[in-house]
Amino acid sequence: xxxxxxxxxxxxxxxxLDFFAEECETDISKINDTTNIFDDLDGDSLMFLELIExxxxxxxxxxELKTIGKYSVQNPVRTVGELIKMQLLIIEHGNNIVNx
Amino acid sequence: MTDKIVIxxxxxxxxLGLNIETSWQNLLAGKSGxxxxxxxxxxxxxxxxxxxxxxxxxxxxxxxIKKRIAKQMTRVSRMCxxxxxxxxxxxxxxxxxxxPERCAVILGVVNTGNSSIExxxxxxxxxxxxxxNALSAWISLEFGFEGPNYTIATACASxxxxxxxxxxxxxxxxxxxxxxxxxxxxxxxxxxxxxxALYAISTRNESPETASRPFSADRDGFVIGEGAGILILEKxxxxxxRNAKIYAELxxxxxxxxxYNIMSPKTDGEGMAKTMEKALKHASVSKENIHYxxxxxxxxxxxxxxxxxAIEKTFEQHAKNIAISSSKSMLGHTIGAAGAxxxxxxxxxxxxEMVHPTINLTNPDPELTLDYIPEGSRELKIxxxxxxxxxxGGHNACLxxxxx
Numbered sequence: 288x289x290x291x292x293x294x295x296x297x298x299x300x301x302x303x304l305d306f307f308a309e310e311c312e313t314d315i316s317k318i319n320d321t322t323n324i325f326d327d328l329d330g331d332s333l334m335f336l337e338l339i340e341x342x343x344x345x346x347x348x349x350x351e352l353k354t355i356g357k358y359s360v361q362n363p364v365r366t367v368g369e370l371i372k373m374q375l376l377i378i379e380h381g382n383n384i385v386n387x
Numbered sequence: 388m389t390d391k392i393v394i395x396x397x398x399x400x401x402x403l404g405l406n407i408e409t410s411w412q413n414l415l416a417g418k419s420g421x422x423x424x425x426x427x428x429x430x431x432x433x434x435x436x437x438x439x440x441x442x443x444x445x446x447x448x449x450x451x452i453k454k455r456i457a458k459q460m461t462r463v464s465r466m467c468x469x470x471x472x473x474x475x476x477x478x479x480x481x482x483x484x485x486x487p488e489r490c491a492v493i494l495g496v497v498n499t500g501n502s503s504i505e506x507x508x509x510x511x512x513x514x515x516x517x518x519x520n521a522l523s524a525w526i527s528l529e530f531g532f533e534g535p536n537y538t539i540a541t542a543c544a545s546x547x548x549x550x551x552x553x554x555x556x557x558x559x560x561x562x563x564x565x566x567x568x569x570x571x572x573x574x575x576x577x578x579x580x581x582x583x584a585l586y587a588i589s590t591r592n593e594s595p596e597t598a599s600r601p602f603s604a605d606r607d608g609f610v611i612g613e614g615a616g617i618l619i620l621e622k623x624x625x626x627x628x629r630n631a632k633i634y635a636e637l638x639x640x641x642x643x644x645x646x647y648n649i650m651s652p653k654t655d656g657e658g659m660a661k662t663m664e665k666a667l668k669h670a671s672v673s674k675e676n677i678h679y680x681x682x683x684x685x686x687x688x689x690x691x692x693x694x695x696x697a698i699e700k701t702f703e704q705h706a707k708n709i710a711i712s713s714s715k716s717m718l719g720h721t722i723g724a725a726g727a728x729x730x731x732x733x734x735x736x737x738x739x740e741m742v743h744p745t746i747n748l749t750n751p752d753p754e755l756t757l758d759y760i761p762e763g764s765r766e767l768k769i770x771x772x773x774x775x776x777x778x779x780g781g782h783n784a785c786l787x788x789x790x791x
Contacts, residue, residue: 310454310455311453311455312453312454312455329453329455330455331455333459333511336511337511
């Protein structure tokens with residue numbers, strides 16, 4: 288269990304928004320929690336994997352992708368806000384994410 | 388009377404230009420697109436030149452393809468989607484007015500070009516870049532087409548086969564709009580070495596622009612090219628209803644297999660002649676109404692000889708009256724894209740009443756005496772024209788285009 292501080296919350300949000308702005312060639316000011324990754328940004332599911340890898344490296348997370356896959360099936364992510372929430376849960380709970 | 392199938396959109400990306408307009412003007416001007424290879428250092432190769440796209444291709448593609456998607460594609464996929472998007476946009480094809488399930492994409496794809504020259508190394512994209520079907524899938528994703536969507540691999544005849552299949556989808560009332568074509572690039576060390584080992588490609592390194600010399604006495608093999616070609620097929624009644632520009636009618640085709648040899652065409656062009664005969668019959672076009680043939684014309688010893696014999700056998704006395712040219716003399720052999728690029732050029736010839744020359748024919752093969760248009764482009768009234776594609780594996784295709 289890692290403690291989620293305000294600094295981590297802000298950092299995760301910043302990384303996610305920067306990532307989508309860069310990859311989807313979209314003005315960052317137009318991306319918010321309700322932005323739909325598929326319909327509004329023309330994004331794809333590979334982006335989730337890329338972001339997870341970014342956070343695994345940044346926070347030295349020891350989590351298996353199949354665990355995140357199981358969680359995602361139960362808790363589908365479609366918006367940027369949902370994705371930020373999931374990333375914070377991964378950082379906080381690691382492989383225990385499926386048990387929350 | 389059954390509805391004709393017409394071409395309402397054309398685009399090509401070739402060594403002579405990044406769209407149909409530029410490529411066409413350069414073809415009519417008889418310019419060569421063959422140059423020393425720039426995509427990688429070819430110093431260790433026996434052949435060090437090719438018909439490579441202009442250097443600003445990637446900048447051009449970036450106007451049509453988002454950076455994110457571009458990373459998931461090979462250069463060949465980017466050629467294909469760019470070519471298709473520009474074809475749809477420039478011809479103002481109202482894709483949103485069609486039922487998505489009545490719109491199809493069929494492409495000729497030999498390979499996606501996922502070779503050692505691809506700079507992207509992200510493993511996540513390996514499968515996406517390597518799937519042959521990705522080329523047609525990207526087009527359907529772009530336009531939201533939900534009808535049939537697939538690729539065909541018949542080597543150098545692949546995209547001619549795709550055009551024929553597009554024709555059938557409309558004829559059988561399976562689709563109202565079909566994007567057909569293909570894209571290819573084998574300008575990479577692996578495939579050049581492979582073709583060098585087969586003695587199939589020219590090694591005229593001292594003069595790349597004169598290396599592709601179809602029907603010449605001193606031809607020494609084909610020249611590798613790259614590019615994409617896209618045609619948009621529709622029913623004539625639908626096209627006329629919206630006053631669409633119609634380039635030509637796709638009047639018929641023939642697809643045959645020689646069942647003879649994996650590399651060589653059947654002796655004396657027997658299989659080629661059968662293909663042209665069958666295509667004329669399918670299109671209900673008389674031999675005398677064929678005024679132009681866009682030849683397969685590879686600049687190889689056997690193809691050029693046998694294709695000439697096949698034209699003579701098929702058309703008898705009329706063969707001498709037919710204007711024949713090889714686009715490969717200027718573009719090189721674009722393999723999986725060749726059928727579509729040359730079909731597009733043939734349709735342009737019918738529409739514009741102009742035919743481009745066969746360049747580098749300064750030392751004609753004395754056995755090959757047909758009219759290969761060596762002197763430069765020519766105005767020509769065309770009732771009907773053929774586009775030939777004859778592939779390794781014995782896959783033959785002949786497409787018939789008629790003036791509307």
